[in-house]
Amino acid sequence: MKSENRRGVIPGGGRESEPDMVVAGGMLLTMVEGEAPLQDVSIYIKKGKILKIQKNGEMPFEAGKGCVERIDGSRGIIMPGLVNAHSHAAMTLFRGYADDLPLKEWLFEKIFPLEAQFLSEKTVYWGAMLACMEMIASGTTCFLDGYFFQDGTVRAAHDTGLRALVAQGVIDFPAPGVPDPGENVAAAKAFVERWRGFSDLIMPGIFCHSPLTCSERTLQGALEASSDGGTLLQIHLSETLDEVIAISEKKGMRPVAYLERLGLLEKPLIAVHAVHVDEEEIALMGKYGVRVVHAPESNMKLSSGIAPIDRMLKAGVTIGLGTDGSASNNDLDLFLEMDSAAKLAKISSMNPVCLRAGEVLKMAVSGGAAVLGLEREIGTIEVGKRADMIVIDLDAPHLRPLYDPISAIVYSASGADVKDVIVNGRVLMKDRVFTSLDPDEIRGEVREISRNIGLRGK
Amino acid sequence: MKSENRRGVIPGGGRESEPDMVVAGGMLLTMVEGEAPLQDVSIYIKKGKILKIQKNGEMPFEAGKGCVERIDGSRGIIMPGLVNAHSHAAMTLFRGYADDLPLKEWLFEKIFPLEAQFLSEKTVYWGAMLACMEMIASGTTCFLDGYFFQDGTVRAAHDTGLRALVAQGVIDFPAPGVPDPGENVAAAKAFVERWRGFSDLIMPGIFCHSPLTCSERTLQGALEASSDGGTLLQIHLSETLDEVIAISEKKGMRPVAYLERLGLLEKPLIAVHAVHVDEEEIALMGKYGVRVVHAPESNMKLSSGIAPIDRMLKAGVTIGLGTDGSASNNDLDLFLEMDSAAKLAKISSMNPVCLRAGEVLKMAVSGGAAVLGLEREIGTIEVGKRADMIVIDLDAPHLRPLYDPISAIVYSASGADVKDVIVNGRVLMKDRVFTSLDPDEIRGEVREISRNIGLRGK
Secondary structure, eight states, X not given: OOOTTTOXXXXXXXXXXXXXXXEESSEEOOOOTTOOOXXXXXXXXXXXXXXXXXXXXXXXXXXXXXXXXXXXXXXXXXXXXEEEEEEOGGGGGGTTTSOSOOHHIIIIIIIHHHHHHHOOHHHHHHHHHHHHXXXXXXXXXXXXXXXXXXXXXXXXXXXXTOEEEXXXXXXXSOBTTBXXXXXXXXXXXXXXXXXXXXXXXXXXXXXXXXXXXXXXHHHHHHHHHTSSTTOOEEEEXXXXXXXXXXXXXXXXXXXXXXXXXXXXXXXXXXXXXXXXXXXXXXXXXXXXXXXXXXXXXXXXHTTOOOOOHHHHHHTTOEEEEOOOOGGGSSOOOHHHHXXXXXXXXXXXXXXXXXXXXXXXXXXXXXXXXXXXXOTTTSSSOOTTSBOOEEEEEOOSGGGOSOSOHHHIIIIIOOGGGEEEEEETTEEEEETTEESSSOHHHHXXXXXXXXXXXXXXXX | XXXXXXXXXXXXXXXXXXXXXXXXXXXXXXXXXXXXXXXXXXXXEETTEEEEEEETTSSOOTTGGGOSEXXXXXXXXXXXXXXXXXXXXXGGGXXXXXXXXXXXXXXXXXXXXHHHHHOOHHHHHHHHHHHHHHHHHTTEEEEEEEESSHHHHHHXXXXXXXXXXXXXXXXXXXXXXXXXXXXXXXXXXXXXXXXXXSOTTEEEEEEEOOTTTSOHHHHHHHHHHTSSTTOOEEEEESOSHHHHHHHHHXXXXXXXXXXXXXXXXXXXXXXXXXOSOOHHHHHHHHHHTOEEEEOHHHHHHTTOOOOOHHHHHHTTOEEEEOOOOGGXXXXXXXXXXXXXXXXXXXXXXXXTTXXXXXXXXXXXXXXXXXXXXXXXXXXXXXXTSXXXXXXXXXXXXXXXXXXXXXXXXXXIOOGGGEEEEEETTEEEEETTEESSSOHHHHHHHXXXXXXXXXXXXX
């Protein structure tokens, strides 16, 4: 590798030490622990990484003028991109189709039949494209996904430029694309092998539906399938009380202890929801380093229950924030999810100090990065890290005045305030114009699919 | 008055029967009970009222082409404007200044001192201008407000063109603009007299701070002062459990019974929050026709408690939806408030069917109109009613696909999706450009005030 001082000409035209992008001006929230917001700085980016962070009053960065791309952050807040730590991206296709229903009717009479009838690699691709468009539009730069026909979701994340952990679902029922449950683990393993190494931005993974809908054999098979190459394993855990009761009756122990017995806590496990967990389970999760994803809006809308986030944080559990699928939320806006997380914690504890804005913002950024094990790569804005960042426009009336940027982000902003989105040094949205996708094409394809669902959906 | 058929030329150039505005095309949600969404209609408006609603395939409305103003609703949902039934508009000035604090510290060490130090008619005017800008930007066409220096809020509502009930606060402490509590009722009465008849769009009113912070004498004085001319009386009711306990101890009865004894339920009373009300109190409110305003996000953020909205609805209580002030929410976006109302009802009842999207939408539209006693004027789109309406743009990814417009509005939309806003037949926002206010001027004035608060606030 050439030294920084040699200044040789590199492919792309610039000198080697020259950045290829600058995000200029404004307030910077690095999200580094203990660092106050910085005023009036510029961030230089090269080959996807943060090269330099510089106060604008200082000597101008010598090569800054040669930047190919300039993002104007002067009237905004620059911060790391949000990490949506739980989604089923292609469920955008079913957004608003079946709301305000009892949980079992919603799942067994609406969602599962719709999935069986309408999912294919093609429909999953376009549903995930719509989700990626929505996530980019609302400041998410990385997402964790579990679903079926996930080749479609990989392609959508890749085509739109988002960073993602895309996991193939595993369940002991006939599933979309996996009609024989006996093949579920093999299909997931093949999926991981197919996409491993495909892109720096896409991590393939395995998503076990739940301890109740997967047998011991399936859970251990998934564990084994994910044991080489650092493949991450995700699972829905104790989302409803019914699930906890059923596991307790069948296995003679609560779900976290059951997963411990199966060995699933030995390597990093991403446990989604963790609504109904008791003190012993929280302690177990803390001990093993289980990574939890909180999805408060889905938990509220489906009346699942309220996850004890405050107690899990105190037990040292790593926590990310997720929207869940669009059929149970019904949007993928992490700004609104942050607001809901903070307010739900306060009302459920009857303590207005519970889950402060700063804590919830960390969950949505560095928390999500840690859930992925990518805390050295993303989640803060620091020299050497990946350039995953967003600019929030401060023009909107609800962002005035600005006494505290973190309060404004959590309690007042929505995804619509995001002006620019950069992932791995590539601009995906600039001044609210998408640069990596064609919105009309996505709207058109989704219109066709949804027309079909509307006409033929059972 | 000339007959409609005479077709004389009237001031403004058009014939008398000609509309002066058309909102053309798209899906119409009239919000009339039992009416399904209408597709592809146009609404003709004249002199602030709805003149005709016409299917676009029919013969074109003969005079439609002469309309001075045309609003393109073809790619959106046309619906009645939202009614924010509880706000303290000028508290935008303190947005984000003091979050995540214990309630008493927040109120007594932050908010009250800030109000004492920084409120004046001028600062209230600019704070309320910012609030009006935010409400217009997020689809609110009418708001109910209680605060101090309310001449400023009247002027802001009037200058921006919003419909409003603006009430002067009454409290038995030295208050901003009313240093002598002995003068509080007289000041409120003078306020009402000063503004009565000033504008068709502005109703002056009186806002008693609460049964705890107003004495019997003050409450009865306010009742008397509002007894002529249909002036509406508002009060914060049982927002916290502490308040209920204190009233019960001091008066030997719960707050609603106490207000009944004082005669405050005899005429329409607008009771804000009604969080801690028992079955007897709900029955009393139903019997007297007390109008309740639900402010779920503020109740969550301040950990006040959860209002039994479902039970109040079943008891026939009229319910509107409000954001509360920006210091306890921290925005004035009623779309987000609807989403929170529905989700909070579901999680608190552990019943996903509780407070369906349609019920919550009614609260924010016709419910708010009924709280004001204006159900014959606003709250639905019908011929003869006032033209208070909005167009929601459906372009955003989170509004695709669209199986059910009501689900989309409640669970997926945010205020940023509102494209056009019309109040009383006057366009206040067109294609997201404000037409009745200068955003830069408001931002500049608020910046000066907030800089002062930031530097000198205690």
